[in-house]
Amino acid sequence: MRTRLLIGACGAVIALYGAFLELSRQDAGQWLEVGIWFGAGVAGHDAALSALVIGVCLLGSRLLPEPWRAPATIALVVWGTVTVVAVPVLTRAGARADNATLLDRPYLATWWAISAIVVVLVAVAGLVRSRRPRARE
Amino acid sequence: MTPRLAPPTPEMFTSRLRSPAVTARVGLWLGIAFGLCFVTGLISHYAQQPSHPIPFPTSPSWGYRLTQGLHVTSGVAAIPLLLVKLWSVLPKLFEGLPLRDPRALLLTGLERASITVLVAASIFQLATGLFNAAQWYPWTTFSFRTTHYAIAWVAIGALVLHIAVKLPIIRDALTSDIEVVTHDRATATSPGPLSRRALVRTTFAAAGVAVLATAGSTVPWLRRVSVFAVRTGEGPGGVPINKSARAARVEESAMSPDWRLDVVVGGTTTSLTYADLRAMPQHTVDLPIACVEGWSAQGTWSGVRLADVLRLAGATTDREVAVTSLQQAGAFRRTTLPANFAADDRTLLALDLSGEQLSLDHGFPCRLIAPNRPGVLQTKWVSRLEVDA
Structure with missing residues (x-):
C-alpha cells in the first residue's frame, strides 16, 4: 500500500x-x-x-445472423480504428499546393477499396462459418 | 417495450468482453506504447533545444531517425489500443457517486478527476500528434511544440497515478486466466460475438495494421504497404520536402545572383559566393533527413564541410554556430548548431543531393546537413553563419 x-x-x-x-x-x-x-x-x-x-x-x-457476427466484430475493430488513424490523410486537410511530396497518395480511393474488401471478407468468412458443423465453440 | 429515457447505468452493459481481464491486457501494451512515446518525445524535445548541458551526440547518425520514427509509430499504435481500452471500461462512466459517505466521495471524486485528466490528455496528445504528422494544424492559438511537451507530462503523470490506483486489479487480472470473472461487473455475463482472447488479439492486430499502414513514411521497405502514410518518400533527389521555397518566401532571394554566405567570426565578416563554395574541397556523406513529424529519408549529400568554411573565415571549430536562413519568418529561421556538431566531419553545407544540384525546395544555394539532428534544425537556404571569436 x-x-x-x-x-x-x-x-x-x-x-x-x-x-x-x-x-x-x-x-x-x-x-x-x-x-x-x-x-x-x-x-x-x-x-x-x-x-x-x-x-x-x-x-x-x-x-446479422450468428456466423457473421464474429468476423464483423473483428472487421469493425480493425477497420474502425485504422480509419480513425487515417482521418488526417483522408481529409487531406494539411495538403499544400506548393508541396507535391506531402499527402501524395490516393488515400480516399484506397480507403474505399479497403472498405469494400473488408465487407467481402466478412461476408465470405460468415458463409464459411455457416456451412461448418457447429461442434466448435 | 416502453421506451426509456433514463441515463445509462453500468448494469445496462452486459457484454462479458467489457471486463478488467481485457482492459488490463490491452492497457499493458497501451502503457508500453505511451512510455515509449514519452521517452522518445523527451529525446526529440531535448534535441531541439538551442543548447545542451549534456551534449547531444552526433553518432549514430540515424539515432534521431530511429527515436522519432518510434515516437510517431508508438503514438499511432496507441490509438487502436486506447479506443478498445476505453470501450472496455465505458460502463464505469455511468457509475454513481457514493454521496452518503464523504470520505469515499472525496476519494472517488479525486480518482474520477484523475481519470478525466488522463483520458483528456491522452486523446489530446494522440490527436494533436496525428494531425501534426500530417501537417494539419487546426488549432489557432497554442504552440504545438510547447503544449504537446507540457501535456505529455500531464498524460504520463496521470497514467502513473492511474496505475498506482489500479495496481491490485491489474496484477490480479494479468496473473489469472483471461476468462476468470473475479473483477467483472455482476451483469457482464452475455457472451458477445468473440472470446475475450480473440478481442485482445484483434486489438493487437489493429495496432499492427495501423503501424504498417503508416510507417512507410520512415521505413522505406514498408512504402508499398503503407497506404495511409503521409508521404510516399518520393521527392527531388529521392527526399521529400517539408517546407517549400514558396511557403518560406525565399524564391527570389535564394535565386538572386547577389546571394552570399556571410561567415561572421567575432564581428569580422567573410562573404563567400556560390562559386567560392564550389571551389572548396567537396565531400560526400550519406545522412538521413529525419523530420519531427516522423518521416525520414536517407540522402547522399555533397558539399563543403562546415568546419572548413569556419576555418577559412578564421574561426575555431570548438564553438557553437548560429545558422541563419534566408527565411524572413518562422521559429526555425535561425538555429544554433552545437559545437560538437560543427566540428563533426560529416556536417556539411550541402550543395548537391543525389549527385544533382540541390533543388530550390531542398534549400538551394546551400543547406545545413548534420548527423543525428532533427530535420527542422537542418537549416535550408543558409545565408549566414555566426561564431563568437
Whole structure:
C-alpha cells in the first residue's frame, strides 16, 4: 500500500509539473484553447464515438445472423480504428499546393477499396462459418 | 417495450468482453506504447533545444531517425489500443457517486478527476500528434511544440497515478486466466460475438495494421504497404520536402545572383559566393533527413564541410554556430548548431543531393546537413553563419 501511495504521489507530481509547464509557457488564451480541445476530445469520444459504436453493435446483433457476427466484430475493430488513424490523410486537410511530396497518395480511393474488401471478407468468412458443423465453440 | 429515457447505468452493459481481464491486457501494451512515446518525445524535445548541458551526440547518425520514427509509430499504435481500452471500461462512466459517505466521495471524486485528466490528455496528445504528422494544424492559438511537451507530462503523470490506483486489479487480472470473472461487473455475463482472447488479439492486430499502414513514411521497405502514410518518400533527389521555397518566401532571394554566405567570426565578416563554395574541397556523406513529424529519408549529400568554411573565415571549430536562413519568418529561421556538431566531419553545407544540384525546395544555394539532428534544425537556404571569436 505504501509503495502504491508513493507511485501515485509521483504520478500526481509529474502531472502537476506538466500543468505548470503549460501554464507558465503559454498565455490564458492558449490555455483556453487547450481546454476546449480537452473537452472536445472527451466529448467526441465519450458521447459521439461511443454512442456510434454502441449503435452499430446493437444494429449488428439484431441484423446479422450468428456466423457473421464474429468476423464483423473483428472487421469493425480493425477497420474502425485504422480509419480513425487515417482521418488526417483522408481529409487531406494539411495538403499544400506548393508541396507535391506531402499527402501524395490516393488515400480516399484506397480507403474505399479497403472498405469494400473488408465487407467481402466478412461476408465470405460468415458463409464459411455457416456451412461448418457447429461442434466448435 | 416502453421506451426509456433514463441515463445509462453500468448494469445496462452486459457484454462479458467489457471486463478488467481485457482492459488490463490491452492497457499493458497501451502503457508500453505511451512510455515509449514519452521517452522518445523527451529525446526529440531535448534535441531541439538551442543548447545542451549534456551534449547531444552526433553518432549514430540515424539515432534521431530511429527515436522519432518510434515516437510517431508508438503514438499511432496507441490509438487502436486506447479506443478498445476505453470501450472496455465505458460502463464505469455511468457509475454513481457514493454521496452518503464523504470520505469515499472525496476519494472517488479525486480518482474520477484523475481519470478525466488522463483520458483528456491522452486523446489530446494522440490527436494533436496525428494531425501534426500530417501537417494539419487546426488549432489557432497554442504552440504545438510547447503544449504537446507540457501535456505529455500531464498524460504520463496521470497514467502513473492511474496505475498506482489500479495496481491490485491489474496484477490480479494479468496473473489469472483471461476468462476468470473475479473483477467483472455482476451483469457482464452475455457472451458477445468473440472470446475475450480473440478481442485482445484483434486489438493487437489493429495496432499492427495501423503501424504498417503508416510507417512507410520512415521505413522505406514498408512504402508499398503503407497506404495511409503521409508521404510516399518520393521527392527531388529521392527526399521529400517539408517546407517549400514558396511557403518560406525565399524564391527570389535564394535565386538572386547577389546571394552570399556571410561567415561572421567575432564581428569580422567573410562573404563567400556560390562559386567560392564550389571551389572548396567537396565531400560526400550519406545522412538521413529525419523530420519531427516522423518521416525520414536517407540522402547522399555533397558539399563543403562546415568546419572548413569556419576555418577559412578564421574561426575555431570548438564553438557553437548560429545558422541563419534566408527565411524572413518562422521559429526555425535561425538555429544554433552545437559545437560538437560543427566540428563533426560529416556536417556539411550541402550543395548537391543525389549527385544533382540541390533543388530550390531542398534549400538551394546551400543547406545545413548534420548527423543525428532533427530535420527542422537542418537549416535550408543558409545565408549566414555566426561564431563568437
